[in-house]
Amino acid sequence: xxxxxxxxxxRDEFLPYGMQWIDEEDxxxxxxxxxxxxxxxxxxxxxxxxxxxxxxxxxYAVAFCNGTAALHGACFAAGIGPGDEVITTPITxxxxxxxxxxxxxxxxxxxxxxxxxxxxxxxxxxxITPRTKAIIPVDFTGxxxxxxxxxxxxxxxxxxxxxxxxxxxxxxxKGRNVGTLADMTMFSFHPVKHITTGxxxxxxxxxxxxxxxxxxxxxxxxTRENMLKDEGPWYYEMQELxxxxxxxxxxxxxxISQLEKLPMFLEKRRSIAEAYDAGFKDMEEVDTPxxxxxxxxxxxxYMLRFNIELLTATRRQLFEALRAENIxxxxxxxxxYLHPYYQQLGYTTGLCPxxxxxxxxxxxxxxxxxxxxxxxxxxxxAVKKVIRRYRK
Ligand SMILES: *Cc1c(COP(=O)(O)O)cnc(C)c1O
Numbered sequence: 001x002x003x004x005x006x007x008x009x010x011r012d013e014f015l016p017y018g019m020q021w022i023d024e025e026d027x028x029x030x031x032x033x034x035x036x037x038x039x040x041x042x043x044x045x046x047x048x049x050x051x052x053x054x055x056x057x058x059x060y061a062v063a064f065c066n067g068t069a070a071l072h073g074a075c076f077a078a079g080i081g082p083g084d085e086v087i088t089t090p091i092t093x094x095x096x097x098x099x100x101x102x103x104x105x106x107x108x109x110x111x112x113x114x115x116x117x118x119x120x121x122x123x124x125x126x127x128i129t130p131r132t133k134a135i136i137p138v139d140f141t142g143x144x145x146x147x148x149x150x151x152x153x154x155x156x157x158x159x160x161x162x163x164x165x166x167x168x169x170x171x172x173x174k175g176r177n178v179g180t181l182a183d184m185t186m187f188s189f190h191p192v193k194h195i196t197t198g199x200x201x202x203x204x205x206x207x208x209x210x211x212x213x214x215x216x217x218x219x220x221x222x223t224r225e226n227m228l229k230d231e232g233p234w235y236y237e238m239q240e241l242x243x244x245x246x247x248x249x250x251x252x253x254x255x256i257s258q259l260e261k262l263p264m265f266l267e268k269r270r271s272i273a274e275a276y277d278a279g280f281k282d283m284e285e286v287d288t289p290x291x292x293x294x295x296x297x298x299x300x301x302y303m304l305r306f307n308i309e310l311l312t313a314t315r316r317q318l319f320e321a322l323r324a325e326n327i328x329x330x331x332x333x334x335x336x337y338l339h340p341y342y343q344q345l346g347y348t349t350g351l352c353p354x355x356x357x358x359x360x361x362x363x364x365x366x367x368x369x370x371x372x373x374x375x376x377x378x379x380x381x382a383v384k385k386v387i388r389r390y391r392k
Contacts, residue, residue, distance in 0.1 A: 042249035056179025067188030067201030121149035139168035
């Protein structure tokens with residue numbers, strides 16, 4: 001009997017969909033930093049930036065206090081302003097579009113490819129106008145977008161690509177690292193992401209011009225370099241309207257230590273995804289995530305799509321039944337433009353029909369490196385239990 005109907009849950013303890021893995025080495029490096037003289041703007045920020053840049057193979061990295069601030073910085077560096085349109089996907093966290101609004105630009109939502117769940121390059125093409133300035137593709141779940149197609153469009157129309165790679169640190173596209181494919185690439189270090197700094201984010205780029213602008217933007221627009229005036233040794237100069245978007249040395253210490261474990265984290269995520277693929281392979285009630293050939297996902301999320309027409313339950317009932325089994329399923333994401341704030345800006349339901357249909361059919365299954373073999377077997381057992389009960 002299902003737990004929601006009074007039966008015994010598949011597991012006694014709630015299993016979240018994602019969480020960090022902090023070990024004693026992480027803690028030791030943070031504590032050492034706390035004992036030192038510089039806890040905010042010390043030497044570890046540059047060290048962390050360099051380590052991330054090296055890991056992905058980019059020339060420059062500029063860290064921010066979170067990924068959203070980093071996206072804001074990237075939109076600033078790309079020169080997005082009032083009247084500019086920026087194309088992104090509706091199936092993402094709100095920040096991928098909000099960063100355009102912060103600069104006075106207009107987010108334009110292009111529908112998804114129903115197989116990969118990523119933005120469809122063909123749909124990007126139909127939304128390009130003379131006002132289009134940039135594209136913000138999102139590597140949803142960790143699977144890289146089809147960047148060759150998107151790059152071709154960007155070249156042909158003179159657009160900047162800001163890749164939202166919050167889900168795809170360590171992913172590969174045609175043998176190339178995410179972080180080397182776009183003009184600017186954002187990674188997030190929120191605790192559910194691949195590595196964490198508490199809050200944190202970064203932009204990697206090969207452009208010195210962008211890197212300079214990003215550094216200026218995260219620190220009030222204030223600089224001591226390339227100054228226009230020189231009034232004495234105390235003098236510094238505010239050249240742009242920036243923000244205080246800096247990360248701290250404490251967080252950078254955690255990031256440096258976490259980055260060393262990233263290959264292990266990626267391997268664990270991959271093996272959980274493989275176990276799910278195998279566990280659900282022969283079930284016609286669900287679709288496991290399709291993977292583009294030549295890409296290697298970093299598996300931030302694992303989306304299970306339900307063939308609702310084969311079931312007597314709604315997606316909401318499936319969600320509630322699995323939660324009752326103590327499986328922390330989730331839904332990523334509500335199409336951004338369906339949020340009341342966007343609706344009030346004039347975005348209407350029906351804008352991206354594929355995304356809206358897809359949103360009604362999916363659940364996010366737990367996936368994070370610390371999950372044990374029993375944990376992911378519990379997820380498989382619970383999904384099967386719920387499907388058996390609701391099978392037509
Ligand atoms: C996490 C996330 C962000 C924002 O990152 P924060 O560090 O939480 O600000 C942006 N886009 C996507 C797709 C994300 O998942």
